[in-house]
Every structure is written in C-alpha cells, then in structure tokens.
Amino acid sequence: MSEAATATSVPTPEPIQRRAVALVSGGLDSMLAVKVMQEQGIHVEGVNFFTGFCVEGHTHAIRKKDQDKNKRNNALWVAEKLGIKLHIVDISEEYKDVVLNPKHGYGANLNPCLDCKIFMVNQATLMLNKARELAGEKGFDFIVTGEVVGQRPKSQRKETMPIISSESGADDRLLRPLSARNLPETLPEREGWVDREQLFDFSGRNRKPQMALAKRFGLEEYAQPAGGCCFLTDESYSNKLADLWRARNERRYELDDIMLLKVGRHIRPADHYKLIISREEGENRFLEGYRYQFTSLTTVSCPGPLALVDGRLESDDELRQAAAIVARYSKGRADDQVVLEVKEPGGVAREVAVTPARPDQIPLEWNVG
Numbered sequence: 411m412s413e414a415a416t417a418t419s420v421p422t423p424e425p426i427q428r429r430a431v432a433l434v435s436g437g438l439d440s441m442l443a444v445k446v447m448q449e450q451g452i453h454v455e456g457v458n459f460f461t462g463f464c465v466e467g468h469t470h471a472i473r474k475k476d477q478d479k480n481k482r483n484n485a486l487w488v489a490e491k492l493g494i495k496l497h498i499v500d501i502s503e504e505y506k507d508v509v510l511n512p513k514h515g516y517g518a519n520l521n522p523c524l525d526c527k528i529f530m531v532n533q534a535t536l537m538l539n540k541a542r543e544l545a546g547e548k549g550f551d552f553i554v555t556g557e558v559v560g561q562r563p564k565s566q567r568k569e570t571m572p573i574i575s576s577e578s579g580a581d582d583r584l585l586r587p588l589s590a591r592n593l594p595e596t597l598p599e600r601e602g603w604v605d606r607e608q609l610f611d612f613s614g615r616n617r618k619p620q621m622a623l624a625k626r627f628g629l630e631e632y633a634q635p636a637g638g639c640c641f642l643t644d645e646s647y648s649n650k651l652a653d654l655w656r657a658r659n660e661r662r663y664e665l666d667d668i669m670l671l672k673v674g675r676h677i678r679p680a681d682h683y684k685l686i687i688s689r690e691e692g693e694n695r696f697l698e699g700y701r702y703q704f705t706s707l708t709t710v711s712c713p714g715p716l717a718l719v720d721g722r723l724e725s726d727d728e729l730r731q732a733a734a735i736v737a738r739y740s741k742g743r744a745d746d747q748v749v750l751e752v753k754e755p756g757g758v759a760r761e762v763a764v765t766p767a768r769p770d771q772i773p774l775e776w777n778v779g
Contacts, residue, residue, distance in 0.1 A: 428603040429453045430585070431534050431541075432554040434496060435639055436484025438620050438632045439556030439588060444492050445627050446587040447554055450604050454554065455495045457537060458485040459530050462502040462668045463509075463641045484633040491629070501533060502665055509642070510661050514573075519648035521640060523565040524573070531555065531578035538583070552583040552598045558620075559589040559613045568592070588612045588620070641672065646779035650676055653778045657681055657721070670700065670720070676778040677735060683721030684778065685732055687739055702755055707736045710761060711749035714740025730764050737766035 430447055434440045434456035444454050489496035508522050508529045517523035534553045542549035559568050571593060575584045582597040590599065590609035599606045612619045624632060641647040650671045655661045657678070670686055673693050678684040685707075688694045694716045697706075704718040717736045723729045729752065737748035743766045753759040 427451065427453050428551045428598070429455070429549065430552050430554045430598075431538055431550045432456050432494075433530055433534060433556070434458050434485050434488055435556070436486075436488055436633055437556065437639065438617075438624060439558060439561075441488045441492065441556070441629065441632055442620055442623055442627070443554050443556040443587045444488070444494060445629070446609065447604070448492065450608060452604065454492075455497065455550075456485070456489050457497045457499060457534055459505075459533060460498060460500045460502060461505045461640075462665050464639060488632075497537070499533065501529075505529065506663070509663075517562075517565070518643045519645050520651055521642040521648075523562065524570055526640075527555075527557075527565045527574050528577045531574055531580050531584060535578055535580045535583075538580075551603060552585055552596070553580050554585050554587060556588060557586045559586075559592045561613075561615055641668075647671055650779045653678065653684075657684065666700070666703070670718070673697070674717075675739070677772065677776050678778050679731060679735070679776055680721075680728070683719055683723055683728070683732070685717050685735060686720055687717040687736060688715040689739075701753065704755060706753050707733055707750050708753075709737065709740045709742065709748055710751050711747075711763075712740050712742035712745065714742065714748070714750075730762065731767075733762050733764045734767040735772055737764055738769075738772065740766070742766065 428451075430452050432440065432444045432447070432454050434444065435458065440456075444456065447454050485498070486496060508525050509520070512522035512525040514522070514524040514528075531553060538550040538553060557566050557571070557574075559566060559571065565574070571586070575581055578584070582595075582600075585596045585598050585604065586593065587604075588610050589612055590596070590606060591611035592613055595606065598604045599609075610619070610623070624630075642651075651663070651668070653676070654663065654667060654671070673686070673688070673696055675687040675689060676684055677687065686697065688697050697716045697718055700718055701716075704720060705723065706719070707717045708714065715736060717732070719732060723732060733748075733750045733752065736750060737743065740748055742748040746765065747763045748766055749761055749763045751759055751761055
C-alpha cells in the first residue's frame, strides 16, 4: 500500500459564515441592504430602534381618515419576509440628548438627522462588540445600513458618510451595500467576506434603481417612501415641540409629551396652558387614556370632542374661555349654550355652561403647528 494511501487525511475546516447586524427601519432601502447580504451568504439579524418619534402605525391606527392605511409594523414585516431575527430596542430615554443637543445641528425642522444616524450606528456597534465579546466567532462581524449617497441632504452626503463611520465607532465595519461602490472599501470587502462587485453604486434621490432591484428579488408590498419615518421631519409636529419647550421655559420632554403632540388640535390661549382637542372619535378614545393626568373638558349637552388642559387654568374666566373654545368644536357650536363637564385629574367633576366661542375669538396665532 502506498504511503499516500495510508496517510491520515486532514478534514477541511468548515468555512466561517460571516454575520452582520443591519439597521432595519422597515423601508425599502434597509430591506434591500439585508437581501443583498443574504444573497452573498451572510447571516443577517436586524435591529430596529424605538425613539418615540416614529411615524408608522401610531396616528394611522387612531384617525378615521387613515383607516385605509396599513397598520403593520414595517420593520417586523421586513423581518418576516426576509426570514431574519429582529431585535427591537427602546432607546427613547438615551435618544433625548440627541434631540436636545445635536452636535451637528438640525436638518429639516427639528430632525437631528446626522446625529441620529451616528447614534443609531453607535448603538449597533455596541451591540456588535458585546456579541463578539460573548460569542467570539459567533458574534457579529460588521454592520449594514440601507444608506444611499445623496439621498438625504444632511446625513447621506458623500462627505458625511465617513463622519458617521468614525463618530459612531463602527469605522470600516460599517457597510452600505446599496452605495458601496461609490465609497472606499470597508473591512468586509477587503477581507473577502462580501464581493464588492456584487454590491451597488446607487446615488441620489431617484428611487427607480431600488424599485428595479426589489422587482428582481421578487419583493412586493414594501413600504412606500413618504418623506421619512420620523415626526421630527414634520413642520407642524416640530412647531408643537418648539412651542412646548417655550411654554416650559426649558428644553425637555417625556414620552407622554411626544405622543400627545401627534394627535388633536393644539390651541394655546396663554403661555401657561394649552388645549389638546380631539378631532374625531378615534382621538377621543386615545385621549381618554390621559384623563387621569390632566384636567379634561368634554361636552355633555351635545356630541363633541374631549379636550385636555396641558398646564393650569388660573381663574374661572380662563376655565370658561377654555370651555367656550372646546364648545366651538362640538355639534352645539351654533347653540346659545353648551354644557361641559370639567374633570380634575383626581376625579372631581363639575359642569359649566358657556356660549361657544366664535371663530374670531380664537385667533390664528393660538393654533400651534
């Protein structure tokens, strides 16, 4: 028997499957970024960060006019469609400093766009480092985002991409599959974990390349782009938040504050109080959950809205003024008098009868947003 035949064969080691954590917003870009990685054999898990300012689902689930809009959580839908694990992480408390003190300033309205991306990539980097510390080779090797060069005017410019990589701590472990060929090589590309030639060179705000790629992958019913997924990009919402800060004479907020800014008419007759008035039955039901925290007004003699008093009514005249404004938005707006129940947070209630306010008694400048 030959020496070659008797030699002990050495088993070929199994190739290491590289692992990535992807920021998944639920939009098309992050969905495609994950899919591109899966096509190259990368194990991908998603992370979705809850800041409190997310648009999807919240007001769509409340207002009748939005009843035909999709109520799904798009990040969970993407995870289900692509067959990946999704980590949903509440960062609402830590995120406050990003909103209140953005190092790079605000983008559209009060959106701390660049600081937001840096913060989220940093959170993913911490997650990656922790996983590598605990699991070694079974931890994550790099981070994936759906960013496209030139798509957003503040955070997705070619000159800001390196800032995100550097200040987040991700450095060259941050891969943007949809724009990679417009950017310097990253660690996953240099190490051969991914093939750069199978990545893309998308740029600008034109969505047609992404839509064509989605069609190629057989992806349908994905969330349509609608100017961002954050209320802080919305002018009306940002005006309400700025008004809140002015009224309190300090820049702070709690989760209940930012939820209430999403619903109702906001009318401020005085610096020390504001009315949040429901516009329909769905908002009525939503505001009911806050009656134990606020003085509330609701019509008794006719159908009408529920209103919360954010602040304090300092006199009977102010109470009657607030009641008259609420009555204006009731079915009894043309009546001589409307009776309302005024209920304190502790449950003490009384009734007050007022003449509904005329339109000229509610100046436009009182409308916040």
